[in-house]
Amino acid sequence: MQRATMEDRAGTTEPARTGTGEQEAEQASPTRAANPPSVGLADVKRGEALSLLATEHVGRLAVVVDGKPEIYPVNYAVAEDGTVIVRTEDGTKLTASEQAWVAFEVDHVDHARKLGWSVVVQGRAFDVTAALDHRSDALRRLAVESWAPGPPHHVLAISPERVSGRRLVVTPRLASRRPTERSSTI
Numbered sequence: 001m002q003r004a005t006m007e008d009r010a011g012t013t014e015p016a017r018t019g020t021g022e023q024e025a026e027q028a029s030p031t032r033a034a035n036p037p038s039v040g041l042a043d044v045k046r047g048e049a050l051s052l053l054a055t056e057h058v059g060r061l062a063v064v065v066d067g068k069p070e071i072y073p074v075n076y077a078v079a080e081d082g083t084v085i086v087r088t089e090d091g092t093k094l095t096a097s098e099q100a101w102v103a104f105e106v107d108h109v110d111h112a113r114k115l116g117w118s119v120v121v122q123g124r125a126f127d128v129t130a131a132l133d134h135r136s137d138a139l140r141r142l143a144v145e146s147w148a149p150g151p152p153h154h155v156l157a158i159s160p161e162r163v164s165g166r167r168l169v170v171t172p173r174l175a176s177r178r179p180t181e182r183s184s185t186i
Contacts, residue, residue, distance in 0.1 A: 038170070038171055038172075039114070039115070039168055039169070039170055039171075040168070040169055040171055041166050041167070041168060041169070042166065042167050042169045043164075043165070043166060044117060044119065044164075044165030044166060044167050045165075046082075046163045048165070049119045049163050049164065049165035050078065050082045050119075050160070050163060052106070052108070052117055052119050052165060053078050053082070053084070053106055053119050053121070054078045055108070056106050056107075056108060057075055057076070057145065058073055058074070058075060058076075058106075059073070059074060059076050059084070059104055059105060059106040060072065060073055060074070060104070060105045060106070061074050061086060061093060061097065061102060061103075061104055061158075062102060062103040062104070062105065063092070063093065063096035063097050063100065063102050064096065064100070065092060065096045070092065070096070072092075072093050074086045074088070074093070075087070075144050075145055075146050075148075076104070076106075076144060077142040077143060077144045078142075079138075079139060079142060081160075082121070082160035082163060083139060083157050083158065083159060083160060084104050084121055084157070084158040084160065085139055085142045085144055085155060085156070085157055085158075086104075086144070086155075086156045086158070087144045087146055087154065087155055087156075088154050088156060089153060089154065090153070090154070093156075094127065094154050094156065097125040097127075097156055098125060098126065098127045098156075099124060099125070099126060100124065100125060101122065101123070101124055102122070102123070102124070102125045102158060103120055103121070103122050104120070104121040104122075104158050105118065105119070105120045105121075106118070106119050107119070113170075114168070115167075115168045115169070115170065116167070116168055117165060117166065117167040117168070118165060118166055118167075119163070119164070119165040120162075120163070120164050120165070121158060121160045121162070121163050122160075122161055122162040122163075123158050123159040123160050123161035123162065124158070124159050124161065125156050125157065125158045125159075126156070126157050126159070127154055127155070127156055128140060128155050128156070128157045129153070129154045129155050136157070139155065139157050140155050
């Protein structure tokens with residue numbers, strides 16, 4: 001049996017088993033069906049990715065600081081056009097994000113079924129805290145429930161230039177035909 005990481009399946013580093021498919025499934029659980037479902041990766045289109053993004057409340061903001069990536073968990077909201085809103089205080093997140101390309105990632109994992117999805121938004125981030133245009137005003141009004149103590153004073157808007165997503169999906173396996181033993185006489 002070979003060992004792999006879940007990174008091949010879901011972008012994590014959790015150990016996972018790979019092997020000979022049906023034979024491995026039967027060895028692992030003799031009561032399991034002869035043709036257990038298989039799990040595969042499916043790309044998620046932009047519209048569905050933005051819909052999935054709106055179902056969660058915690059994501060990860062990735063920025064570059066002194067040439068090195070840093071990732072911060074943040075609460076967020078999503079505008080109708082897919083703009084991601086993050087509220088933050090003065091500091092590294094704000095300084096490294098303002099008018100820079102950033103990545104924002106959200107995922108959902110169903111541990112019981114070993115399924116899930118991940119969505120990544122890449123785009124420029126802008127501090128719209130004091131901007132006077134109507135769009136910035138509308139973005140500031142989006143409710144972001146912050147779990148961190150104290151009211152965040154800055155509102156970052158991430159314009160969704162690139163949106164991608166992947167989902168672990170279950171697909172039924174086709175019944176395989178096993179040769180039957182036949183006795184033959186000549």
